[in-house]
Amino acid sequence: MFSYKRLEDIFNYIRSNEYTSIAKLTSLFKVSDRTIRSDINNLNDVLQGASIQLKRRTGYYLQIDNEQEFNAFLNTISKRESDTKDLDSSQDRMRYILTTLLYSHDYIPTEDLSDAVFVSKNTFSNYIKAIKKLLTQYNLEYIVKPGVGVKVIGNESDKRECIINEIHPLSEYSTISMLTKEEKVYFNDVEVNAIIPILISVFKKHHVETDDYRLKNLTIYFALMISRILNDDYISAINSTQIDSVKNLV
Incomplete structure (x- = not known):
């Protein structure tokens, strides 16, 4: 729900105080006024049933417009806490x-x-x-x-190779039954679980045998492709090397 941890922390801080000055927030989170204002805008984009308002000479406060909708929102974010990016290391x-x-x-x-x-x-x-x-x-x-x-x-194909190797490394210990926390976050715009039965159906149709880890890796490969297309990042043509790299996943 919150795209990065600071948003969650700012939301919880404002929510637990009657008013919070921008000076207090910049001091707490060690960021600029501009960044705090941007964070508040991002929060208001995702909040449901409530919004963060600014009272002149006083500070930010949480205004609840629809208590039922806001409570439903709170229940949703409590279930999705694990989807927030960690920046601990x-x-x-x-x-x-x-x-x-x-x-x-x-x-x-x-x-x-x-x-x-x-x-x-x-x-x-x-x-x-x-x-x-x-x-x-x-x-x-x-x-x-x-x-x-x-x-x-750089070329889109090179960017995807960098992403798959450095951000979503394909692991021999990875299994299709469990997406990592990072995968859930970075592919939150893709219905990853919907890809799996499609791949299995294609494998059965063409009598292709594969194991759990290769199925997971191929699923991530397709999730990346869909995510990049949704981000308007396309590869104009696929060369033989790229085709071979996909074949190696099966």
Whole structure:
């Protein structure tokens, strides 16, 4: 429900206080005024039966417009707490930055990226150095536009290879019966469970035998393809190497 952990934390803090100043929020979460305002807008986009309002010279407060709808919303988010991105480790934070860059079509202000992962400028700089080095392995380029932001450019096929290897690595211990927490979060726009019976049906029709882990990996491969298409990221033509990479999953 909340696309990143800070949104959940801000919501819970405002909800538990009568009024909360923007100064208090920037101090608590170590982000800029602009980032807090953006977070509030994002919260209001997902809240149901309530909204976060601002009272001049006082602060933000939670306004409940429909108690029944709001309670249903609370029940929903309590069931989806595990779907919120964790940014506890350096690996989690670097994965989040990499994902944001690979899924964005526009330049992203570096301040927004560093604020989103709660790190210092020095730590963020080290993350970017590591990410730039990683991107070169996939023929992708990290470019900076002064005064505007940063973005990653390159072929869509290379971006997908980077995503499948670095963000959703295909594991020999992975099983179709259990999606990881990260998979649930990153593929929340795709009905992953709907892909499985389709693949099984095709396998049966063509007398293809496969095991549980290969079925899971192929499902993730198709989920990624659908997710990228929904994000308006297309591959104009599939070459023989890409076809072979899919065959190896079966």
